[in-house]
Amino acid sequence: MATKSKKKATIEIENNEDLQDQPLPVMPTEDEAPEVQIEDLPGVGPATAEKLREAGFDDLLALAVMSAGDLADQAELGEAVATKIIGAAKKMANIGGFVSGDALLERRREVLKLTSKVQSIDDLLGGGFETQALVEVYGAFGSGKTQIGHQLAVNCTLPMDEGGFDGDVFYIDTEDTFRPERITQMARGHGLDPDAVLARIHVARAYNSDHQMLLVDEIKRMSKGLNVKMIIVDSLTSHFRAEYIGRGMLANRQQKLNRHLKDLKQLADINNALVLVTNQVHSKPDAMWGDPTKPIGGHVLAHASTFRLYLRKAKAGRRIARLVDSPNLPDGECVYQVTQEGLRD
Numbered sequence: 374m375a376t377k378s379k380k381k382a383t384i385e386i387e388n389n390e391d392l393q394d395q396p397l398p399v400m401p402t403e404d405e406a407p408e409v410q411i412e413d414l415p416g417v418g419p420a421t422a423e424k425l426r427e428a429g430f431d432d433l434l435a436l437a438v439m440s441a442g443d444l445a446d447q448a449e450l451g452e453a454v455a456t457k458i459i460g461a462a463k464k465m466a467n468i469g470g471f472v473s474g475d476a477l478l479e480r481r482r483e484v485l486k487l488t489s490k491v492q493s494i495d496d497l498l499g500g501g502f503e504t505q506a507l508v509e510v511y512g513a514f515g516s517g518k519t520q521i522g523h524q525l526a527v528n529c530t531l532p533m534d535e536g537g538f539d540g541d542v543f544y545i546d547t548e549d550t551f552r553p554e555r556i557t558q559m560a561r562g563h564g565l566d567p568d569a570v571l572a573r574i575h576v577a578r579a580y581n582s583d584h585q586m587l588l589v590d591e592i593k594r595m596s597k598g599l600n601v602k603m604i605i606v607d608s609l610t611s612h613f614r615a616e617y618i619g620r621g622m623l624a625n626r627q628q629k630l631n632r633h634l635k636d637l638k639q640l641a642d643i644n645n646a647l648v649l650v651t652n653q654v655h656s657k658p659d660a661m662w663g664d665p666t667k668p669i670g671g672h673v674l675a676h677a678s679t680f681r682l683y684l685r686k687a688k689a690g691r692r693i694a695r696l697v698d699s700p701n702l703p704d705g706e707c708v709y710q711v712t713q714e715g716l717r718d
Protein backbone atom coordinates (compact mmCIF):
# COMPACT_ATOMS: atom_id res chain seq x y z
CA MET A 374 0.00 0.00 0.00
CA ALA A 375 2.73 2.39 1.04
CA THR A 376 4.53 1.90 -2.25
CA LYS A 377 1.38 2.58 -4.19
CA SER A 378 0.69 5.97 -2.63
CA LYS A 379 4.36 6.95 -3.04
CA LYS A 380 4.13 6.25 -6.74
CA LYS A 381 1.02 8.38 -7.08
CA ALA A 382 2.78 11.31 -5.41
CA THR A 383 5.61 11.09 -7.91
CA ILE A 384 3.23 11.20 -10.83
CA GLU A 385 1.53 14.27 -9.41
CA ILE A 386 4.83 16.11 -9.12
CA GLU A 387 5.72 15.22 -12.64
CA ASN A 388 2.44 16.58 -13.92
CA ASN A 389 3.02 19.83 -12.07
CA GLU A 390 6.27 20.10 -13.92
CA ASP A 391 4.32 20.65 -17.12
CA LEU A 392 2.44 23.56 -15.62
CA GLN A 393 5.38 25.20 -13.90
CA ASP A 394 8.07 24.81 -16.43
CA GLN A 395 8.97 28.11 -18.08
CA PRO A 396 10.57 28.39 -21.49
CA LEU A 397 13.84 30.15 -20.78
CA PRO A 398 15.56 31.25 -23.97
CA VAL A 399 19.07 29.97 -24.42
CA MET A 400 21.26 33.00 -25.00
CA PRO A 401 24.03 33.14 -27.54
CA THR A 402 27.15 31.95 -25.79
CA GLU A 403 29.98 33.59 -27.75
CA ASP A 404 30.22 36.69 -25.62
CA GLU A 405 30.70 36.12 -21.94
CA ALA A 406 30.43 39.76 -20.91
CA PRO A 407 29.73 40.25 -17.19
CA GLU A 408 26.01 39.70 -16.84
CA VAL A 409 23.68 42.28 -15.40
CA GLN A 410 21.55 40.74 -12.66
CA ILE A 411 17.81 41.18 -12.40
CA GLU A 412 18.40 43.12 -9.15
CA ASP A 413 20.15 45.76 -11.24
CA LEU A 414 16.89 46.68 -12.93
CA PRO A 415 15.40 49.92 -11.64
CA GLY A 416 12.51 49.21 -9.30
CA VAL A 417 13.44 45.59 -8.67
CA GLY A 418 14.23 45.12 -4.99
CA PRO A 419 15.07 41.86 -3.26
CA ALA A 420 11.41 40.87 -2.82
CA THR A 421 10.51 41.37 -6.49
CA ALA A 422 13.73 39.65 -7.57
CA GLU A 423 12.77 36.70 -5.41
CA LYS A 424 9.33 36.55 -7.03
CA LEU A 425 10.85 36.72 -10.50
CA ARG A 426 13.37 33.99 -9.72
CA GLU A 427 10.68 31.78 -8.24
CA ALA A 428 8.73 32.13 -11.45
CA GLY A 429 11.83 31.09 -13.41
CA PHE A 430 13.12 34.47 -14.61
CA ASP A 431 16.76 34.65 -13.71
CA ASP A 432 18.19 36.74 -16.51
CA LEU A 433 17.32 39.91 -18.35
CA LEU A 434 16.68 38.35 -21.71
CA ALA A 435 14.06 36.04 -20.22
CA LEU A 436 12.26 39.17 -18.98
CA ALA A 437 12.83 41.26 -22.10
CA VAL A 438 10.94 38.80 -24.28
CA MET A 439 7.84 38.60 -22.06
CA SER A 440 4.53 40.36 -22.48
CA ALA A 441 3.40 42.43 -19.50
CA GLY A 442 0.26 40.37 -18.96
CA ASP A 443 2.09 37.06 -18.94
CA LEU A 444 4.83 38.30 -16.66
CA ALA A 445 2.32 39.80 -14.24
CA ASP A 446 0.47 36.47 -14.15
CA GLN A 447 3.49 34.23 -13.80
CA ALA A 448 5.44 36.28 -11.28
CA GLU A 449 2.34 37.50 -9.42
CA LEU A 450 3.13 41.18 -9.98
CA GLY A 451 0.94 44.12 -10.89
CA GLU A 452 0.76 44.75 -14.62
CA ALA A 453 2.22 48.27 -14.31
CA VAL A 454 5.24 46.89 -12.47
CA ALA A 455 5.63 44.13 -15.05
CA THR A 456 5.54 46.70 -17.88
CA LYS A 457 8.27 48.73 -16.17
CA ILE A 458 10.46 45.69 -15.59
CA ILE A 459 10.15 44.52 -19.19
CA GLY A 460 10.94 48.00 -20.51
CA ALA A 461 14.09 48.21 -18.40
CA ALA A 462 15.12 44.64 -19.26
CA LYS A 463 14.81 45.43 -22.97
CA LYS A 464 17.21 48.34 -22.58
CA MET A 465 19.75 46.49 -20.45
CA ALA A 466 19.64 42.92 -21.76
CA ASN A 467 22.25 41.59 -24.06
CA ILE A 468 19.87 40.95 -26.94
CA GLY A 469 22.64 39.75 -29.26
CA GLY A 470 23.36 41.09 -32.71
CA PHE A 471 22.43 40.25 -36.26
CA VAL A 472 24.73 38.13 -38.36
CA SER A 473 24.44 38.10 -42.13
CA GLY A 474 23.06 35.01 -43.79
CA ASP A 475 26.27 34.35 -45.68
CA ALA A 476 28.31 34.49 -42.46
CA LEU A 477 25.91 31.97 -40.97
CA LEU A 478 26.19 29.78 -44.02
CA GLU A 479 29.97 29.92 -43.71
CA ARG A 480 29.66 28.70 -40.13
CA ARG A 481 27.28 25.96 -41.20
CA ARG A 482 29.86 24.81 -43.74
CA GLU A 483 32.17 23.91 -40.86
CA VAL A 484 29.56 21.50 -39.51
CA LEU A 485 30.75 17.90 -39.55
CA LYS A 486 28.59 14.81 -39.42
CA LEU A 487 29.44 11.77 -37.33
CA THR A 488 28.34 8.45 -38.72
CA SER A 489 26.49 5.99 -36.52
CA LYS A 490 27.59 3.30 -39.00
CA VAL A 491 23.91 2.41 -39.16
CA GLN A 492 22.56 3.48 -42.54
CA SER A 493 18.98 3.94 -41.38
CA ILE A 494 20.01 6.22 -38.49
CA ASP A 495 22.39 8.29 -40.64
CA ASP A 496 19.64 8.68 -43.27
CA LEU A 497 17.17 9.81 -40.62
CA LEU A 498 19.64 12.49 -39.51
CA GLY A 499 20.49 13.67 -43.00
CA GLY A 500 23.94 12.07 -42.94
CA GLY A 501 24.85 11.71 -39.28
CA PHE A 502 25.13 13.48 -35.94
CA GLU A 503 26.06 17.16 -36.48
CA THR A 504 28.69 19.21 -34.69
CA GLN A 505 27.75 22.61 -33.19
CA ALA A 506 24.60 20.85 -32.07
CA LEU A 507 23.15 19.47 -28.90
CA VAL A 508 21.51 16.13 -29.52
CA GLU A 509 19.15 14.72 -26.93
CA VAL A 510 18.50 11.00 -26.88
CA TYR A 511 15.56 10.09 -24.71
CA GLY A 512 13.61 6.96 -23.94
CA ALA A 513 12.54 4.52 -21.24
CA PHE A 514 14.85 2.31 -19.18
CA GLY A 515 16.77 -0.09 -21.37
CA SER A 516 15.71 1.62 -24.59
CA GLY A 517 19.36 1.88 -25.61
CA LYS A 518 20.43 5.47 -24.78
CA THR A 519 23.69 4.41 -23.15
CA GLN A 520 24.38 2.06 -26.08
CA ILE A 521 24.14 5.01 -28.49
CA GLY A 522 26.51 7.00 -26.26
CA HIS A 523 29.07 4.20 -26.25
CA GLN A 524 28.76 3.61 -29.99
CA LEU A 525 29.17 7.27 -30.93
CA ALA A 526 32.13 7.61 -28.56
CA VAL A 527 33.82 4.79 -30.48
CA ASN A 528 32.82 6.20 -33.88
CA CYS A 529 34.14 9.65 -32.95
CA THR A 530 37.65 8.18 -32.93
CA LEU A 531 37.28 6.79 -36.48
CA PRO A 532 39.28 8.61 -39.19
CA MET A 533 37.48 11.41 -41.03
CA ASP A 534 37.34 9.44 -44.28
CA GLU A 535 35.41 6.70 -42.49
CA GLY A 536 32.79 9.08 -41.17
CA GLY A 537 34.48 9.71 -37.81
CA PHE A 538 36.01 12.89 -36.37
CA ASP A 539 39.44 11.45 -35.51
CA GLY A 540 38.60 13.10 -32.20
CA ASP A 541 38.68 12.87 -28.44
CA VAL A 542 35.58 12.24 -26.38
CA PHE A 543 34.60 13.50 -22.94
CA TYR A 544 32.05 11.29 -21.23
CA ILE A 545 30.26 12.51 -18.10
CA ASP A 546 28.74 9.46 -16.50
CA THR A 547 26.10 10.22 -13.88
CA GLU A 548 24.68 6.73 -13.46
CA ASP A 549 27.84 4.66 -13.33
CA THR A 550 26.92 2.84 -16.51
CA PHE A 551 29.99 3.56 -18.63
CA ARG A 552 31.64 0.23 -19.43
CA PRO A 553 35.09 0.08 -21.02
CA GLU A 554 34.39 -3.57 -21.86
CA ARG A 555 31.50 -2.43 -24.06
CA ILE A 556 33.78 0.08 -25.79
CA THR A 557 36.22 -2.76 -26.43
CA GLN A 558 33.49 -4.87 -28.06
CA MET A 559 32.30 -2.02 -30.24
CA ALA A 560 35.84 -1.02 -31.23
CA ARG A 561 36.50 -4.60 -32.33
CA GLY A 562 33.24 -4.45 -34.26
CA HIS A 563 34.82 -1.72 -36.41
CA GLY A 564 38.21 -3.43 -36.59
CA LEU A 565 39.74 -0.75 -34.34
CA ASP A 566 42.37 -1.24 -31.66
CA PRO A 567 40.32 -1.13 -28.43
CA ASP A 568 43.16 0.31 -26.33
CA ALA A 569 43.71 3.15 -28.79
CA VAL A 570 39.98 3.92 -28.73
CA LEU A 571 39.77 3.78 -24.93
CA ALA A 572 42.74 6.13 -24.64
CA ARG A 573 40.74 8.82 -26.46
CA ILE A 574 37.61 8.52 -24.34
CA HIS A 575 37.96 10.54 -21.13
CA VAL A 576 35.42 9.50 -18.53
CA ALA A 577 34.36 11.17 -15.30
CA ARG A 578 31.72 10.01 -12.89
CA ALA A 579 29.51 12.88 -11.67
CA TYR A 580 28.31 12.44 -8.11
CA ASN A 581 25.67 15.15 -8.07
CA SER A 582 24.40 17.96 -10.27
CA ASP A 583 26.92 20.52 -8.95
CA HIS A 584 29.74 18.13 -9.67
CA GLN A 585 28.27 17.45 -13.11
CA MET A 586 28.35 21.17 -13.88
CA LEU A 587 31.90 21.57 -12.57
CA LEU A 588 33.03 18.79 -14.86
CA VAL A 589 32.08 20.92 -17.86
CA ASP A 590 34.58 23.54 -16.67
CA GLU A 591 37.08 20.75 -16.24
CA ILE A 592 36.59 19.77 -19.89
CA LYS A 593 37.46 23.33 -20.89
CA ARG A 594 40.67 23.06 -18.86
CA MET A 595 41.60 19.60 -20.07
CA SER A 596 40.83 20.15 -23.72
CA LYS A 597 44.09 21.91 -24.57
CA GLY A 598 46.19 19.72 -26.79
CA LEU A 599 43.24 17.42 -27.47
CA ASN A 600 40.98 17.38 -30.48
CA VAL A 601 37.71 17.51 -28.53
CA LYS A 602 34.95 16.48 -30.91
CA MET A 603 32.31 15.00 -28.67
CA ILE A 604 30.91 15.51 -25.18
CA ILE A 605 28.48 12.99 -23.78
CA VAL A 606 26.38 13.48 -20.66
CA ASP A 607 24.68 10.22 -19.68
CA SER A 608 22.30 11.04 -18.12
CA LEU A 609 21.83 14.81 -18.29
CA THR A 610 18.80 14.92 -16.02
CA SER A 611 19.00 12.09 -13.46
CA HIS A 612 20.81 14.08 -10.71
CA PHE A 613 18.67 17.16 -11.28
CA ARG A 614 15.57 15.06 -11.10
CA ALA A 615 16.66 13.32 -7.90
CA GLU A 616 17.84 16.45 -6.11
CA TYR A 617 15.09 18.91 -6.92
CA ILE A 618 11.90 17.27 -5.84
CA GLY A 619 8.54 18.97 -5.73
CA ARG A 620 6.91 22.01 -7.17
CA GLY A 621 8.76 24.58 -5.07
CA MET A 622 12.15 23.45 -6.36
CA LEU A 623 11.26 23.51 -10.03
CA ALA A 624 12.26 27.05 -10.92
CA ASN A 625 15.66 26.52 -9.30
CA ARG A 626 16.17 23.26 -11.06
CA GLN A 627 15.26 24.64 -14.46
CA GLN A 628 17.57 27.64 -14.02
CA LYS A 629 20.47 25.40 -13.14
CA LEU A 630 19.74 23.03 -15.98
CA ASN A 631 19.55 26.00 -18.34
CA ARG A 632 22.99 27.21 -17.18
CA HIS A 633 24.40 23.70 -17.65
CA LEU A 634 22.98 23.46 -21.17
CA LYS A 635 24.44 26.84 -22.11
CA ASP A 636 27.87 25.69 -20.91
CA LEU A 637 27.57 22.51 -22.94
CA LYS A 638 26.42 24.34 -26.05
CA GLN A 639 29.37 26.67 -25.69
CA LEU A 640 31.71 23.66 -25.74
CA ALA A 641 30.00 22.48 -28.92
CA ASP A 642 30.47 25.87 -30.58
CA ILE A 643 34.05 26.50 -29.50
CA ASN A 644 35.30 23.07 -30.51
CA ASN A 645 33.01 22.48 -33.49
CA ALA A 646 31.98 19.43 -31.49
CA LEU A 647 28.89 17.32 -30.95
CA VAL A 648 27.17 17.28 -27.56
CA LEU A 649 25.07 14.21 -26.87
CA VAL A 650 22.89 14.11 -23.78
CA THR A 651 20.56 11.36 -22.64
CA ASN A 652 17.29 11.88 -20.88
CA GLN A 653 14.59 9.77 -19.29
CA VAL A 654 10.90 9.93 -19.95
CA HIS A 655 8.15 10.28 -17.42
CA SER A 656 4.87 8.58 -17.89
CA LYS A 657 2.00 10.84 -18.75
CA PRO A 658 -1.05 8.97 -17.54
CA ASP A 659 -3.52 11.48 -18.95
CA ALA A 660 -2.32 11.12 -22.54
CA MET A 661 -5.36 10.28 -24.65
CA TRP A 662 -3.52 9.39 -27.80
CA GLY A 663 -0.10 9.41 -29.32
CA ASP A 664 2.83 8.07 -27.40
CA PRO A 665 2.10 8.00 -23.69
CA THR A 666 5.58 9.16 -22.72
CA LYS A 667 7.43 12.41 -22.91
CA PRO A 668 10.95 13.53 -22.00
CA ILE A 669 11.64 15.19 -18.66
CA GLY A 670 13.51 18.48 -18.49
CA GLY A 671 10.59 20.39 -19.95
CA HIS A 672 10.85 23.43 -22.15
CA VAL A 673 14.37 24.31 -21.05
CA LEU A 674 15.75 21.15 -22.57
CA ALA A 675 13.34 21.15 -25.52
CA HIS A 676 14.60 24.60 -26.53
CA ALA A 677 18.26 23.77 -26.01
CA SER A 678 18.27 20.54 -28.05
CA THR A 679 18.97 20.91 -31.75
CA PHE A 680 17.88 17.34 -32.39
CA ARG A 681 15.82 15.01 -30.24
CA LEU A 682 15.83 11.29 -30.79
CA TYR A 683 13.20 9.18 -29.07
CA LEU A 684 14.20 5.54 -28.64
CA ARG A 685 12.01 2.57 -28.00
CA LYS A 686 12.16 -1.19 -28.15
CA ALA A 687 10.36 -3.08 -30.90
CA LYS A 688 9.70 -6.76 -31.53
CA ALA A 689 12.47 -9.34 -31.99
CA GLY A 690 15.20 -7.29 -30.35
CA ARG A 691 14.82 -4.44 -32.81
CA ARG A 692 14.92 -0.78 -31.80
CA ILE A 693 13.14 2.24 -33.19
CA ALA A 694 14.56 5.76 -33.18
CA ARG A 695 12.27 8.65 -33.97
CA LEU A 696 13.51 12.09 -34.91
CA VAL A 697 11.44 14.74 -33.14
CA ASP A 698 11.35 18.50 -33.83
CA SER A 699 14.38 18.89 -36.06
CA PRO A 700 15.04 22.41 -37.38
CA ASN A 701 15.79 21.28 -40.95
CA LEU A 702 14.84 17.62 -41.34
CA PRO A 703 11.50 15.88 -41.63
CA ASP A 704 10.32 13.96 -38.58
CA GLY A 705 10.65 10.25 -39.18
CA GLU A 706 11.58 6.88 -37.74
CA CYS A 707 14.16 4.21 -38.36
CA VAL A 708 14.79 0.68 -37.20
CA TYR A 709 18.12 -0.76 -36.04
CA GLN A 710 19.45 -3.33 -33.62
CA VAL A 711 21.88 -3.55 -30.75
CA THR A 712 24.30 -6.44 -31.14
CA GLN A 713 27.41 -7.51 -29.28
CA GLU A 714 29.53 -5.61 -31.84
CA GLY A 715 27.41 -2.50 -31.47
CA LEU A 716 24.55 -0.83 -33.34
CA ARG A 717 23.72 -2.38 -36.70
CA ASP A 718 21.06 -2.01 -39.44
Ligand code: GTP
Nearest residue numbers: 512513514515516517518519520521550711712713
Ligand atom coordinates in the same frame (compact mmCIF):
# COMPACT_ATOMS: atom_id res chain seq x y z
P1 GTP B 1 18.67 3.46 -18.68
O1 GTP B 1 19.99 4.10 -18.57
O2 GTP B 1 18.43 2.43 -17.65
O3 GTP B 1 17.54 4.45 -18.74
O4 GTP B 1 18.61 2.65 -20.06
P2 GTP B 1 19.32 2.95 -21.45
O5 GTP B 1 18.33 3.53 -22.37
O6 GTP B 1 20.59 3.66 -21.27
O7 GTP B 1 19.59 1.48 -21.98
P3 GTP B 1 20.96 0.84 -22.41
O8 GTP B 1 21.59 1.64 -23.46
O9 GTP B 1 21.76 0.54 -21.20
O10 GTP B 1 20.45 -0.46 -23.09
C1 GTP B 1 20.49 -1.69 -22.46
C2 GTP B 1 20.07 -2.72 -23.46
O11 GTP B 1 21.03 -2.76 -24.52
C3 GTP B 1 20.05 -4.09 -22.89
O12 GTP B 1 18.79 -4.35 -22.35
C4 GTP B 1 20.32 -4.94 -24.09
O13 GTP B 1 19.12 -5.18 -24.77
C5 GTP B 1 21.17 -4.07 -24.98
N1 GTP B 1 22.57 -4.49 -24.90
C6 GTP B 1 23.52 -4.02 -24.09
N2 GTP B 1 24.68 -4.68 -24.28
C7 GTP B 1 24.45 -5.58 -25.25
C8 GTP B 1 25.26 -6.58 -25.89
O14 GTP B 1 26.43 -6.76 -25.61
N3 GTP B 1 24.65 -7.32 -26.85
C9 GTP B 1 23.37 -7.15 -27.18
N4 GTP B 1 22.84 -7.90 -28.13
N5 GTP B 1 22.58 -6.22 -26.60
C10 GTP B 1 23.11 -5.47 -25.65
Ligand code: MG
Nearest residue numbers: 518519550607
Ligand atom coordinates in the same frame (compact mmCIF):
# COMPACT_ATOMS: atom_id res chain seq x y z
MG1 MG C 1 21.63 4.38 -19.63
